[in-house]
Amino acid sequence: MTRKHRPSARRPHPLRCAIAVSLALASLTAAAQSTAGPTAVEAAAPRAWDLPSAPLADTLARIARDSGQRLSADPVLISGKTAAPVRGNLSPADAARQALAGTGLELVVTEGGTLSVRPAPVRTKDGEAVLTPMTVTAGAAPSDSPLAYLSKNVTTGALGDRSVLDTPFSITVVSSEEIVTRDARTIGQIFVNDASIYSPTSASTTNWWGTQIRGLRVRNTYIDDIPTMHNYGSDFPTEVVESVTALKGLTGFMYGFGIPGGALSYQLKRAKSTNETEVGVGYRNPRLFSAHADISRRTEDGFGVRVNIATEQGKAYNESRIDRTVGALALDKSLGSALHWFGNVVYEKSRNTGEPMQFYIDNYDAAASAGRLPRPTYRYGDVNIDNAWYETETTLATTGFQWKIDERWRLKYQVGFSRKEHRSNKSFAELLNADGDYAGYGYNYAGKLDNLFTQAMLQGDFVTGPLRHEVVAGLGLQREKVTWSNEWYSDFDFLGNLYQTQTFRTNRTADFSLGPLSSDTRQTYAFVSDTVHFGPHWQAILGLRFTDYRVKDLDDDPSADSGYRTRNVSPTLALIYKPDARTSLYGSFVEGLEAGGRVNAIFVNAGTVLDATVSRQYEVGVKREAGGVDYTAALFRMEHANQIIVWRDGGRYLTQDGLSIYQGAEFSAAWQATRHLNLGLAAVWLDASLDEVSDDNAALRGNRPANAPKWLAVANAQYRVPGVDGLKLHGNVRYHGKSFANDSNTLNVPSRTLVNLGFSQDFRVQGRNWTLHGNVYNLFDKEYWAAGGYGQANLGEERNFSLMLRTRF
Known part of the structure; x- marks a missing residue:
């Protein structure tokens, strides 16, 4: 209606x-x-x-x-x-x-x-x-809806380019302008207004396996469609991206083998249609400074160039010392009326020194601690190793072309390479009890993680009788090569307590030399989808993806095959009903593919082959983008095949056992209450359980998976202050429900509510436009633990603030 x-x-x-x-x-x-x-x-x-x-x-x-x-x-x-x-x-x-x-x-x-x-x-x-008579009303203010992206086109893997309204899955898109307004640096800050997306990693802290969507961990990251191993070690630099998209749920059809939970996709900045330069400087307490230049040029013959250079230097609120520099170059050129070429290069080097320890709770005495974590502390200087550090280098290069074959068909070809290099002297600790005791170590290793990607994708439409077909078909190759260091060191070096100053300093000389190739994984795939339009209101989507997944035998032992190979066909089915151009109701089914392979050496059952697993997702939902009231809602059920770590006779085994059921409802809405005020609300109710486990893990049957709270919610507001030209206020209140830190449900993570506030002020000085942004994070300085995947627990982010001044010309 x-x-x-x-x-x-x-x-x-x-x-x-x-x-x-x-x-x-x-x-x-x-x-x-x-x-x-x-x-x-x-x-x-x-x-x-x-x-x-x-x-x-x-x-x-x-x-x-x-x-x-x-x-x-x-x-x-x-x-x-x-x-x-x-x-x-x-x-x-x-x-x-x-x-x-x-x-x-x-x-x-x-x-x-x-x-x-x-x-x-x-x-x-x-x-x-x-002329038809019309009544004109004036004075309209622009909408500040966080859901304004619903009618925008996004790239969604094997479904190609389409509007979010025409995509039968839950998707959230955050623009670069929103990122700048909130000075967002982490995944948690980027998606702060989406209740279903969560990261325990605070700003100026090394991201370590943390991001979750709907309670499931996410390790699938794509930069302009190029797969990258960005699931730990750092966040991707926000200075060089145009937008960040989160696809919620399973991604088997869209992207192939990965970790069920969802995918994060970064779209890099491209040259604008007009020449523009933006320069900004920033400050975060107590002494963290940043600078960023964004230069876009387009010549008369259509050649586009965009350059981004940024740096961040100094000391952050959590005592970490940041040394980060990033550069990016984007080029594009139309070669005639039908062929368009593009290319991008990104490089970032980052070093974080003296950040707080990364805590784990695998050896925590939950029984003696009455299921409680220790009282959190923001005396970060007491829980860091002053000369510990973590360093990464990120390199990405991609090029390709778009060819308009005729009025209905177009072809996109792309080839890309990404590399993530790690060197770790980072401090970790096993939290032991509610008194705050821990055993820690300096974790030394190095790694080089490469991804090569090439893909050709054809999009077009044709008509058969009363039906219109939108077809997307493609084939490609993803190759992942990983090389680890000759030495890994993680022996316990020191003991300590959360509430006492840690005086240990690392004094060993780590061997960061790289050994031979550690793993070589290839995905060769082909996909096809057909969106069938039954008139103006109904659409049906049918899609298939075939993947040949191979892990190469690299151990040079002819008596044992350490390789692995599997093939899989992943379908997707969806039905969309659009009563009008701005509303869609949908139902969809999709599968998620998670690679199996051989158990690695840290487990007693090393060498055991674990089969590839298939997870399934069912979802029905509605999306509405109307400017006055925008909303999305979905009911979902995900059946995720488990990998469980089991202890037997003091030995650690990795097993496949049972299902994790994640089902629930999510809702997000934005209301333009007045010309000046936009109010938003988002919530997730999550009913998660471990099911169908074997007798060895019978004690887990019916338990709630770790880090899966029942309720997540966020309320937000954007306010254009009347009478003060260019002044806008924004803020949000985010609630994270209580959860368990382990699958055995013996250790509780308390709930928390955090408040963030900010402003932006536009003004002119000597004929030039300027904007001042300010943000306060964790306004009431709430102390909390933020638990995440793989048994981690992070101290929260204390109250801190940022200022940024930028100009465009």
Whole structure:
């Protein structure tokens, strides 16, 4: 049902995406202008367009942005309308006219050269053309909805490029502008307004296996579709990304073998259509300074260049000393009307010295501690090793082309390489009891983790009778090569207590030399999906992915095969109903593929082959993007095949046993309450249990999986202060329910509620636009433990603040 809007002379209800048009344009002018004869605008050079049917506001914004042409439209006039597909070699004016087909609107060119949208004339009986009368309301403020991404197009693995509304899974997208506004550095800060996404890693701390979605750990990370092993050792630098997307749930069809739970996808910055330079400097207490330059240029012949350089230096709130530098280069060029080339390079070097210890609770005496963790402390200087450090280098390079074969079909080919190098002298400790005692060590190792990726993907559509088909097909190769150091050191070096100063310093000389190739894994795959449109309201998606997964035999022992190979076909099925262009209801089924392989040497049953496992997910949901009230909701059930660590006669065994059932509901909404105030709410109810375990693990049957709280929730607000030009306030309150730190459910992690506040102030100095951002994290200085995957427990993030000043020209 189309949402009714009641007109108001004081407060109209414009849609967010309609405002996006005016933001993409230089100005918003009156729509009713007299028609002019042929102008330079009409005669503008045509270019290749291939835009699918989408909300009209988004399509007009895209045409204005890509062409650099000024285009104006009244938000009320275009709200709720759907643009026709735009395909062909067209001028910007003709592209906009094609988009307006069937909408009851027409395009005119004003005397000033602006493209303007107005109601199409109605012909009277005597043939006279009369403009449809309309009421214009002014003073509309842009929406600040965190769900504004719902009508945007995203790249979703094997489903190709499509709007979030047309994707039958739960997806969250966070833009670079949101990241900058909140000065977000970690996954937890980026997705702070999404209750289902969680990371125990605080800012200025090495990310170590932490991220979870809907209670399941996430280790699948992609940078411009390039798989990277970024699940521990650091977060990807936010300075070089345009957006970050979280796909919730299983990813077998979309991305192949991985860890069930979801996927994080970073889209790198590309050159803009107009020249722009942005420079920013930042400060975090007590002495952490940052600087960032973002330079975008496009030449007259269409060659695009974007350069990002950033650095972060100094001492953070948690006593860690940060030394981080990142650089990125993006290039692109249209080679004729049908072929577009692109390339990206990213490099980051990061060293974190003296950060707090990483705690584990594998040896914690839960019984003697009455199931309680020790009281947390923010005396970080007492729980760090001053000369401990962790260093990483990240390198990524990718290139490819997009070829428009004809008006309906396009091909994208991409090849990429990523490398993550680690060197560790990081301090770890096993937390022992509620008194805060621990046994610690300096963890020494090095590693080089390489990924090579190549993929060709074909997208197009065709019609068979009354049905329209959107087809995506592709094939590719992912190769992962890992080389570890000759030495691994993790012997206990020292004892200590949380509430006493630790005086130990590492004094051993670590051997960081790399040994021979440790593992060589290949995924060769092919996929195909068909989205069948049954008229304007119904869509069905059918997809298959075939994967040949191989682990190469590298042990040079002819008497034993340490290799591994499996093949799998993963399906996806979905049905989408769209009662209108801005609402979708969907149901979907998808599988997740998790590699098996041989148990490694740290377990008693080393060498045992564990089969690949298949997890399953069922989901039904609704998405609505209307500018006034946006919302998403979903019911889901995930059946995840378990890997359980079992202790037998003092020995540690890795086994496959039973299922973890993660089922529940999630909800997220944003309400533009007034012209100035947007309110948001998100919540997750999670009913998780261990099921179908063997007799060896019968004690776990029916238990709740570790780190899977029953409730997660967040409320947020964005407020444009009336009477103070350019001042915007934002904040959120996030609740993390109590959970268990282990599968045996003997150790509790208390619930917590954290509050974050921030502001941004736009102003002008000597004709130049400036913005000052400020943020306070953990406003009330709540002390807490943040538990995560693989038995880890982190001290929380104390109250700290950041300031950032930036300008664009």
